[in-house]
Amino acid sequence: MSDKIYExxxxxxxxxxxxxxxxxxxxxxxxxxxxxxxxxxxxHFSGRNGLVRDPRGGIVxxxxxVVGICFPEDYLRRVxxxxxxxxxxxxxxxxxxxxxxxxxxxHIEPGSSLVDILYACFEIWTWNLFATGDEGLNHAASQWxxxxxxSRFPVDRRPLKRRSMQLEVTAPPGKEAE
Amino acid sequence: xxxxPTTNSRRGLRARGVSCAGAHLVVLGAGGNIGSQSTPLxxxxxxxxxxxxxxxxRYEEKNLLSQAINRSDIGHSKARVQARRVGRINPRLExxxxxxxxxxxxxxxxxxxxxxxxxxxxxxxxxxxxxxxxLGVPWIDAGVEPSLMLARVNDYLPAEDQPCLECAWGERxxxxxxxxxxxxxxxxxxxxxxxxxxCLGALAAALQAIECQKLxxxxxxxxxxxxxxxxxxxxxxxxxxxxRRNPKCRFDHRAWHITPLRRTPQELAPGATLAxxxxxxxxxxxxxxxxxxxxxxxCPGCGRSRRVFRLQSRLRKEELSCDHCGREMLAAGFHxxxxxxxxDLDPGEANRTLxxxxxxxxxxISLRDGAHEKFFELGAGSPLRRRTAKPIHRRYL
Numbered sequence: 001m002s003d004k005i006y007e008x009x010x011x012x013x014x015x016x017x018x019x020x021x022x023x024x025x026x027x028x029x030x031x032x033x034x035x036x037x038x039x040x041x042x043x044h045f046s047g048r049n050g051l052v053r054d055p056r057g058g059i060v061x062x063x064x065x066v067v068g069i070c071f072p073e074d075y076l077r078r079v080x081x082x083x084x085x086x087x088x089x090x091x092x093x094x095x096x097x098x099x100x101x102x103x104x105x106x107h108i109e110p111g112s113s114l115v116d117i118l119y120a121c122f123e124i125w126t127w128n129l130f131a132t133g134d135e136g137l138n139h140a141a142s143q144w145x146x147x148x149x150x151s152r153f154p155v156d157r158r159p160l161k162r163r164s165m166q167l168e169v170t171a172p173p174g175k176e177a178e
Numbered sequence: 179x180x181x182x183p184t185t186n187s188r189r190g191l192r193a194r195g196v197s198c199a200g201a202h203l204v205v206l207g208a209g210g211n212i213g214s215q216s217t218p219l220x221x222x223x224x225x226x227x228x229x230x231x232x233x234x235x236r237y238e239e240k241n242l243l244s245q246a247i248n249r250s251d252i253g254h255s256k257a258r259v260q261a262r263r264v265g266r267i268n269p270r271l272e273x274x275x276x277x278x279x280x281x282x283x284x285x286x287x288x289x290x291x292x293x294x295x296x297x298x299x300x301x302x303x304x305x306x307x308x309x310x311x312x313l314g315v316p317w318i319d320a321g322v323e324p325s326l327m328l329a330r331v332n333d334y335l336p337a338e339d340q341p342c343l344e345c346a347w348g349e350r351x352x353x354x355x356x357x358x359x360x361x362x363x364x365x366x367x368x369x370x371x372x373x374x375x376x377c378l379g380a381l382a383a384a385l386q387a388i389e390c391q392k393l394x395x396x397x398x399x400x401x402x403x404x405x406x407x408x409x410x411x412x413x414x415x416x417x418x419x420x421x422r423r424n425p426k427c428r429f430d431h432r433a434w435h436i437t438p439l440r441r442t443p444q445e446l447a448p449g450a451t452l453a454x455x456x457x458x459x460x461x462x463x464x465x466x467x468x469x470x471x472x473x474x475x476x477c478p479g480c481g482r483s484r485r486v487f488r489l490q491s492r493l494r495k496e497e498l499s500c501d502h503c504g505r506e507m508l509a510a511g512f513h514x515x516x517x518x519x520x521x522d523l524d525p526g527e528a529n530r531t532l533x534x535x536x537x538x539x540x541x542x543i544s545l546r547d548g549a550h551e552k553f554f555e556l557g558a559g560s561p562l563r564r565r566t567a568k569p570i571h572r573r574y575l
Binding site: 002003004005006040068069070072073074076077078079080081082083084085086087088098100101102103104105108109110111131136137 | 301304344349352353355357358359360361426427428429430432468470476478481508509510511512513514516549551
């Protein structure tokens with residue numbers, strides 16, 4: 001790769017992205033082959049934290065959300081959001097104002113990091129972040145969200161990154177045998 | 179005979195302070211507030227024999243106050259109006275007018291001795307900077323700020339150690355560039371008109387023509403390379419600012435050494451192009467000047483999709499418009515390819531002509547094999563250039 005700045009950026013993203021995935025209970029990140037360092041990733045979010053529309057039209061919880069992330073060669077200098085984020089399923093009808101397959105609408109600036117993009121996707125999927133106006137991709141979901149009680153969101157409050165805690169467990173005296 | 183890479187030999191001569199006669203100037207945004215003032219001045223410069231004028235717009239009534247035009251020009255293409263005007267000033271000049279966005283014009287059509295940018299947005303200046311660096315052609319950027327009565331001009335000389343436009347940019351500058359969101363109902367709107375007074379445009383145009391003359395005459399020491407002159411017309415002051423090469427600049431500062439191909443886009447297919455690399459064909463990757471190849475379009479309004487196989491910037495209107503809801507269809511990242519290998523192509527795709535992908539004569543393609551990348555200019559079949567007293571009009575839109 002002849003563009004050193006872009007290459008350094010990609011290396012940094014690989015390192016930071018994999019570190020986040022290793023410390024997460026809900027995210028699995030797969031770098032795709034094709035370039036070294038990788039410029040394409042597939043992020044799998046799991047857990048009962050998203051909403052989809054079932055074939056009967058009901059809004060139900062769904063446990064998987066897969067998104068493709070691409071960093072085009074000019075990503076540090078310009079952004080075309082449809083080129084960066086692609087909804088890859090597995091449910092054909094996700095229910096969210098910012099998602100209409102294969103598009104996901106998030107705020108991304110030139111050079112936004114992979115970790116920031118993963119957080120943006122997670123916040124969208126868990127309804128921490130959603131467009132309530134008519135500017136969303138899925139107008140019906142925007143309208144639906146305006147009628148909901150705010151306390152219902154986010155759907156799942158678990159964080160993307162597992163919180164590390166320094167715990168020291170000491171058994172009470174006399175209980176060691178148990 | 180083996181074709182030689184088309185490096186700009188005149189640039190090397192100028193760098194050593196040698197004058198450049200019979201020069202070719204390329205004016206981007208040739209019909210606007212600065213361009214309409216700049217073009218006649220450039221036509222009067224000594225030693226010019228060719229002018230290429232690029233502008234995609236047409237004159238409207240509102241342009242009468244801010245641009246150097248007559249009422250009879252309203253409704254006509256800006257590039258053509260200026261070409262006709264230049265033809266009247268200097269009938270010996272070879273003038274080519276191109277009615278298109280310069281980002282969409284084949285690279286070789288914009289290869290001149292100096293590129294003059296009279297543009298009105300940060301994004302188009304960024305593209306002009308990239309274009310000039312890829313071709314290795316010096317460029318002069320002119321701009322105005324009407325609210326503060328400022329006119330400025332910058333000179334850039336493409337070289338690894340020279341500052342480019344983006345060397346002075348920070349995170350905020352990039353963040354202010356227009357971004358395409360899939361929820362935008364329409365294409366990103368063009369920048370709002372600057373409504374700059376014609377006199378301010380004329381001031382910037384005069385500065386630009388002076389700097390162009392200095393560059394062409396080889397006055398390296400007196401030229402503004404790597405610097406900016408800003409005139410504050412309100413306070414009667416002028417400032418000269420020097421720029422440095424930013425080692426963390428996000429632009430790679432790479433000049434392309436382009437080898438002309440005899441074969442035209444109608445004669446070449448992606449598979450045959452990959453075969454140009456010889457033994458390493460299986461590893462080779464073909465790219466199209468940074469423009470991705472789109473395999474599928476989706477409608478963000480109604481969700482319908484359409485299979486295509488064409489360069490993103492060369493998609494036709496009928497391909498982009500959704501048959502169901504009329505909204506502009508978009509390409510998602512996983513349905514595009516910036517570089518294609520043999521494995522990405524099915525037999526049908528491998529044998530389609532490059533012309534069917536939207537490539538034109540003069541476009542630049544590249545073949546990468548590991549760390550090595552070679553650039554090729556697609557042939558025209560017949561000579562693109564012809565000397566004539568009448569302006570040549572090319573219309574791509």
